[in-house]
Amino acid sequence: MTNEYEQCMTENARLQLLLDQETQEKEQAQQDLKNKSNFVAFLSHEIRxxxxxxxxxxxxxxxxxxxEEQQSYLEIIQASNDSLMELINGILDISRLEAGKMTVTTNPFDLINTIEDLIYMLAPQAFEKEVEIILDIESEIPLFVVGDSLKLRQIFLNLIQNSIKFTHTGQIVFELKRVPSLQNDRINVCFAVRDTGIGMSEDQVSKIFDVYAQVHEASEHNYGGTGLGLAITKNLIELLDGKIEVLSEKGKGTSVEINLSFERYTDIPSIPFEDDVLTDMRFLLLEQHPLSRHVIASMLEGWGAIVECAEEATEALTHRTRQGEFDVVLADLKTVDEDEEFYTLSEIKGVNVFLLARLGEKVEDEKRSRFRSIITKPIRKLHLLNAILAMDKNVQE
Structure with missing residues (x-):
């Protein structure tokens, strides 16, 4: 019995020694990582x-x-400068995150306006590639929430830039929806960026958050990049106690969903109008892009409007508009660009025609004067509604 007791004590002592060694090794590894991160941060700062x-x-x-020759050399230098600064800033962010020195600040901010401003800044890059940018934002989001707006902006700057980089046809959709929360003082929001880009295989998806990973290196396109953006994005989301999920299929596009929670600040709605504000108003929507057409129609119908959609302005639709069957016509510039018959509608009393034009799309003064208003795409929900409500009272009635 004594021998068994002694053996048990010896085994316990051995296990305790192993546990102490493992604890020391773990602490040393953590310290080494911290030292490395501090060194990289210092070095990056000095290089910057x-x-x-x-x-x-x-x-x-x-x-x-x-x-001309000197100018071409300078352009190469400036492009190299941009790449170098992107790399340095990325390394600084990664090292600060790894060293635990990235802090979260909380202030009240307008969530929807923050996202819309960011997308407006990036949209022209997509439009240059003939890629549609679509905003699909729920009205349930309150006007203000409390959180870290700068980190939120950095997260979606990385994600939207990636979507634009890897999407050559189709569209990029940014969705923003409120989701239920078990805490009355919290606002839970689901953000989604969905594109019809080149997509990824399962193996590529598993590697996209690795530091310096570039999953599209072997490609006919020279995508460039440092491979740090998505690693930083994931770390920032986790720093904000959020979750990210990526679904992708090669050749068909990618969907990124992010769930974040914000502190409640106010119950004032982001769209300060009743759901039935456009009840019984009749709209004709002329839009070639099917998803954009669906999103715009859903906005209008959500306010009680009656909406008829078409891909082009046919003679029959033009005739019905002349007869007063529609209160408002919303027409995409590309849909009606060369349709002179359509443009004469604006000269008819009582016909309210709004032009939908991409941000940065040139509309000549003569053409612009034919429309009641120009509504810029991607469409901001409140801008669209305000433009409609700004019409004469007799038109609303």
Whole structure:
């Protein structure tokens, strides 16, 4: 019995020794990681100082008189500067996250306006590729929430830029929906970025959050990038106690969903109008893009409007508009660009025609004057509603 007891004590001592060794090794590994992150952060910061000088001097040089050959060299330098600063900033963010030095700040901010402003900044890059950008935002989101707006902006800057980079046809849709919360003082929101880009295989999806991973290296397109953006994005989401899910199919596109929780600030709605504000108003929507057509029609119907959709302005629709069957016509510029018959509608009293034009799309003054208003795409929900409500009272009735 004594021997068994002694053996048991010896085994316990051995296990305790192993546990202590493992604890020490873990603490040492954590310290090594912290030291490495601190060193990388320090080094990146020191590199950024002379890099900023190069950027500033390059900009000043661009303002001097240069030959065509010198200008081409300068453009290469400036492109290299941009790539270098992107890499440095990415390394700084990663090292700060790994060292636990990235902090969260909380302030009241307008969630919808923050997202819409960001998308407006990036939309022209997509439109240049003939890729549609569509906003699909629920009205249930309150006007203000409390959270870290700068980190939220950085998260979606990375995701939307990625979608634009890897999407060459079709559309990119940004969805924003409120989801139920068990806590009365919290606002839970689901963000989604869905594109019809080149997509990824399951193996590629499993690697996209790895630091320096570039899953589309072997491609006919030179996508570039540092491979840090998505790693930083995932870390920022986790820092905000959020969750991210990525679904993708090669050749068919990618869907990224992010769930984040914000502190409640106010119950004032982001759309300060009743759901039936457009009840019985009749709309004709002329829009070639099917998903954009569906989203715009859903907005109008959500306010009680009656909506008829078409891909083009046919003679029959033009005739019905002349006869007063529609209170408002919403027409996409690309749908009616060369349709002179359609443009004469604006000269008829009582016909309210709004032009939908992509951000940055040029509308000549003569053409612009024919419409009651120009509504910019991607369409902001409140902008669309305000433009309609700004019509004469007799038109609303």
């Amino acid at each position: 100082n002379p890099a900023n000088g190069i950027v500033a001097m390059s900009q000043l040089l661009g303002e001097t008189e240069l030959t």
